[in-house]
Amino acid sequence: MLKSLFDIMWSDLAIDLGTANTLVYAPGKGIILDEPSVVAMSTTGSRKEIIAVGEQAKNMIGRTPRNIETIRPMQDGVIADFVATEEMIKQFIKIVVSRMSIASPRIMMCVPASATPVEVRAVFDAALMAGAKKIYIMQEPVAAAIGAGLDISQPRGTMVIDIGGGTTDIAVMSLGGIISSRSFRVGGDAMDRAIIDHIRHEHQLLIGRSNAEIIKKEVGTAHISDKKEYVDVHIKGRNLRTGMPSEITIGPSDIATALQRPLEIIADEVQKILEELPPEIAADIAQEGVYLTGGGALLDNIDEVLAKKTSVEFHIPTDPLRCVVIGAGLALENIEQVPNLLIDIQ
Numbered sequence: 001m002l003k004s005l006f007d008i009m010w011s012d013l014a015i016d017l018g019t020a021n022t023l024v025y026a027p028g029k030g031i032i033l034d035e036p037s038v039v040a041m042s043t044t045g046s047r048k049e050i051i052a053v054g055e056q057a058k059n060m061i062g063r064t065p066r067n068i069e070t071i072r073p074m075q076d077g078v079i080a081d082f083v084a085t086e087e088m089i090k091q092f093i094k095i096v097v098s099r100m101s102i103a104s105p106r107i108m109m110c111v112p113a114s115a116t117p118v119e120v121r122a123v124f125d126a127a128l129m130a131g132a133k134k135i136y137i138m139q140e141p142v143a144a145a146i147g148a149g150l151d152i153s154q155p156r157g158t159m160v161i162d163i164g165g166g167t168t169d170i171a172v173m174s175l176g177g178i179i180s181s182r183s184f185r186v187g188g189d190a191m192d193r194a195i196i197d198h199i200r201h202e203h204q205l206l207i208g209r210s211n212a213e214i215i216k217k218e219v220g221t222a223h224i225s226d227k228k229e230y231v232d233v234h235i236k237g238r239n240l241r242t243g244m245p246s247e248i249t250i251g252p253s254d255i256a257t258a259l260q261r262p263l264e265i266i267a268d269e270v271q272k273i274l275e276e277l278p279p280e281i282a283a284d285i286a287q288e289g290v291y292l293t294g295g296g297a298l299l300d301n302i303d304e305v306l307a308k309k310t311s312v313e314f315h316i317p318t319d320p321l322r323c324v325v326i327g328a329g330l331a332l333e334n335i336e337q338v339p340n341l342l343i344d345i346q
Contacts, residue, residue, distance in 0.1 A: 013096065014108040014328035015089070016140070017123065019074045020165025020188055020295065022054075022088070023322060024096055025329035031322060032096050037165075039071045039084045040064070053091045062208055076185045077112035077140075077167035078119040079126060089130040104133035108332040110140045110324055111343070113169040114183030124345050137343040138331060139181060140164065140324050141171035144293040147327030148317040152176060157281035158288065161270065162324060163296025165189050168266055170273055172281060177340050179281055184269055188295050190262045191216055198258035199235065203248050207237035220255045221300040222263060228300075263302070267309035274312070289313035293323040 014025040017037070024033035035054030042051045044067065051068065052060065061070045073084035093105070107127050111120055120137055127135045145152050145160040152158050152173040162169045165188040171181040192212040199205050199212075207215075219233045230252040239246035270290070274282055290312055292303055297320035307314045317323055331338045 011105055012107075012332050013093070013105045014110075014325055014332050015092075015127070016110050016143075016325035016328060017074060017085075017089070018164050018324075019072070019077055019167070022092060023325040024092060025325045026096065027329055027333045031325060033092055034322075035092065037072060037074045037088065039073055039088050041069050041071060041084065043067050043069065050087045050091065053088050058210075061210060075166060077164060077169075077183065077187075078115060079122045082122060082126060085122075086126045086129050089126055093130055104131045106134040106136075106332065107132040108136045108138060108328045110138055110143050110328050112164075112167045112183040113139045113141055113171055113181035114167075115139075120343055120345065135345075136332065136335065137345065138328055138338075138341060139169065139171060139178070139343065141169040141181065141293075142173065142178065142341050143325070143327035143331060144169075144323040145171065145173060145291065145327065146330050147323035147325070148291055148293055148320075150291060156288070157277070157284035159273075159285045159290045161266075161290060161292050161294075163187055163266070163292070163294040164324075165295065168269070168294075168296070170269065172273065172277060172285070174281060174284075176338075180273055180277060182269065182273060184265070186262050186265045186269075188213075188216070190265075191220075191259055191296070191299070194262050195220075195255060195258045198254065199237070199248075199250070200240065202254070203250065204240040205235065205237040205246060205248055206240055207235060211235065211237065215255065216259075216299070219252055220259065221252050222259060222302040222305040223256050224253055225301055225304075259299070263305055264309070267306050270306065270310050270312070274310070286312060289315050292316050293320040295321050297321070 016023040022037045026032050036058040038057040040052040040057035040060050042049045071084045073081040079085045141160045141162045144162045153176045157174050159172045167183050169183045172179040195212040232249050232251050236247045292314050297316050303314035
């Protein structure tokens with residue numbers, strides 16, 4: 001829940017500005033905000049006003065009158081609506097920074113591995129307009145590696161895959177630098193769409209994105225394991241034949257089938273980058289495995305499915321969802337030691 005923390009003085013913040021969620025980390029305090037990246041705007045004539053952000057705005061999705069619009073300003077890991085993103089960052093900063101603080105915060109922002117210079121500049125400008133006095137930019141999988149506790153300064157190849165809401169980012173690092181990185185637009189949102197499409201095609205029931213996300217989080221699985229017990233799930237939506245509200249029951253095998261395609265795309269991209277690596281780096285990864293972070297890493301059995309498809313072992317850190325923002329915060333605390341891992345702002 002959003003809360004004001006006006007009795008604490010912070011000068012540094014790390015922000016993971018994600019497609020699905022925005023997380024904020026303060027050195028010495030840890031994660032102080034974790035909210036959906038959603039903005040609700042009210043329109044009166046030509047005048048627009050922010051009326052809610054975060055969880056409060058997300059709860060309005062699909063339930064607003066004509067004069068109120070809910071916006072997800074981040075799409076596929078980058079800014080789709082600059083004004084809404086700027087206002088969202090401002091609101092989140094207001095929540096976590098004391099009104100009594102004189103100095104504006106230094107901010108570490110994270111972007112997808114494939115973010116273009118224009119997209120990086122948009123993130124930089126949004127943070128600047130939100131009141132930051134100094135801004136650093138880091139690729140999400142690099143921050144995830146730091147947050148997962150990996151020592152990327154050693155002469156050894158390390159691969160991290162961060163599955164976010166809009167994108168999956170892959171980075172291979174060694175000696176404190178980036179050997180190879182890429183990003184593609186398959187993540188949690190693509191999994192939600194796959195669930196929606198499967199239920200529509202196989203069961204003639206239309207459900208919303210929010211319901212698909214709940215299904216994925218609560219009963220979603222990459223494949224059925226004999227070692228676990230699964231339960232069926234009741235789903236409510238609109239019957240496409242009758243147009244009336246309806247309810248069906250589906251099993252976990254339905255979800256596993258629905259998620260096959262996005263998981264195949266992720267596995268194919270991992271295979272491609274492995275094939276392009278120098279043999280020494282590829283050998284390191286074959287021995288050490290791949291580290292999986294982001295919200296997508298929470299999908300049941302995803303590590304087993306990807307390992308089977310790529311013939312490489314996958315490891316999931318204790319808190320994969322927060323690795324990016326924790327790593328960005330740690331990098332900000334030790335900014336002098338990570339210059340090679342930062343993106344130059346043109």
